[in-house]
């Protein structure tokens with residue numbers, strides 16, 4: 360450990376650390392544990408008032424994990440944590456995941472190095488001192504050799520620019536910034552704008568509690584029943600007893616889950632066989648229909664059509680009013696937007712107290728103090744819920760906008776493309792590491808496991824530098840270009856880039872269109888290992904200058 364906290368934090372306080380981590384979600388908490396175990400002095404900041412990241416902010420009704428094999432959405436590195444914590448349901452809900460992360464923070468004694476309720480406002484690289492200078496909303500200025508951005512891929516809540524929104528006189532909540540205090544829907548006329556993951560989870564719950572619910576649908580979605588249920592104690596017991604084997608299976612799986620992924624083509628079966636398999640997997644629920652049916656669903660348009668037709672048929676079967684069913688009919692390649700899982704979404708539109716407004720044919724003109732005015736009329740509301748998602752993957756980093764070598768701003772560098780090397784480092788931003796950055800598997804992999812593997816790589820890199828008296832590491836622009844090509848090649852072999860989605864940035868006006876997820880799964884982590892084994896190929900390494908850390912402030 361080379362540096363130490365000098366004063367308690369507060370206005371003007373100064374601290375020198377080996378590493379500053381921004382974010383106290385799954386990613387930041389594990390990075391803290393890992394780097395601290397290596398002997399580094401680490402400080403974590405989070406703008407949230409509690410640990411948990413996503414699971415602290417997203418308290419909307421119905422929020423829950425949809426990851427394949429729900430109980431495996433957890434840290435994998437410690438058998439003790441696995442033994443001591445049991446999930447109750449196959450798709451744990453938000454309070455359970457938050458309670459789990461609070462338990463982990465306590466169990467690993469992480470809180471003493473975390474400062475909550477504190478935003479990092481600014482982060483600038485001092486080339487001479489080879490250190491990052493960080494300013495927080497609490498008025499502290501601290502320096503660190505390494506800056507680790509675990510700021511989240513789905514943490515920069517997006518509020519669309521709708522005329523009159525600020526004038527709405529009723530209650531108004533964004534699902535990604537849900538209040539701490541309980542929200543009551545009883546006796547109220549509620550409007551939900553947006554039918555992505557959060558909307559589809561919240562809508563059935565709100566419909567049950569509100570006097571009336573109006574759903575303002577921007578894009579119809581394919582949703583698959585989650586079939587959430589109490590977790591079978593036998594599954595829990597087996598997971599505990601065979602944890603090492605399960606962990607190895609997760610590491611080897613394309614999704615980071617002990618979950619069977621089909622290797623068969625949809626055309627290896629007759630239409631009748633396909634239909635029977637789709638029906639079986641629909642009844643099973645969860646991601647089985649998408650990943651357990653056929654290998655070419657996400658790569659072949661015709662294969663995709665077979666499963667998309669199946670789900671469209673299910674919507675017609677479930678929704679009693681044919682006109683409403685037609686409004687709900689999705690028309691993109693199934694799975695190429697975040698695949699939604701629900702607990703009674705389509706069924707909700709059979710309720711007498713629910714109205715669906717299709718914004719493609721009846722667009723919002725303005726929000727008034729008392730409701731939403733669309734082209735066809737006024738919808739009076741007491742409460743507005745914005746399930747309008749996030750500036751995903753790159754948004755929180757762009758908002759942080761660190762300044763690298765020569766004062767270059769990340770927001771400027773990423774104006775037209777989200778260049779990274781390995782999804783974890785950026786040219787002109789030495790000693791800055793991303794967890795789940797653009798160009799990593801991030802949202803298409805088990806994210807807690809991904810964060811563990813990425814943090815371990817960062818730890819190895821820090822050790823490598825220290826053992827050799829090196830002060831800074833930074834990728835070359837060529838390494839970034841090649842990485843960009845690798846990510847694009849993998850994506851272009853699939854249907855993902857053909858769809859407007861938050862994966863491609865299409866949900867944010869003016870955002871560059873780029874599919875920013877590395878689809879390699881385990882191949883990605885293999886690439887990380889290869890780069891390290893080759894002495895950090897693609898990076899420039901600088902000798903340590905041994906500048907006085909105090910001079911950095």
Ligand SMILES: Cc1cc2nc3c(=O)[nH]c(=O)nc-3n(C[C@H](O)[C@H](O)[C@H](O)COP(=O)(O)OP(=O)(O)OC[C@H]3O[C@@H](n4cnc5c(N)ncnc54)[C@H](O)[C@@H]3O)c2cc1C
Pocket residue numbers: 381382383384385386387404405406407411412413414415417422423424425426432477478479480509510511512513514556557755759794795804805806807810
């Ligand atoms: C409703 C919902 C359901 C999800 N379900 C799943 C699922 O089933 N499976 C799955 O794999 N993933 C799921 N995800 C994705 C989820 O985000 C990740 O699994 C995981 O929780 C991300 O952890 P993280 O630490 O990377 O980021 P986050 O949990 O987003 O934490 C980032 C933290 O950084 C903080 N921060 C950002 N900028 C700053 C700043 N400038 N200063 C200070 N603090 C800052 C934020 O306040 C936030 O607390 C879901 C996401 C949502 C929103």
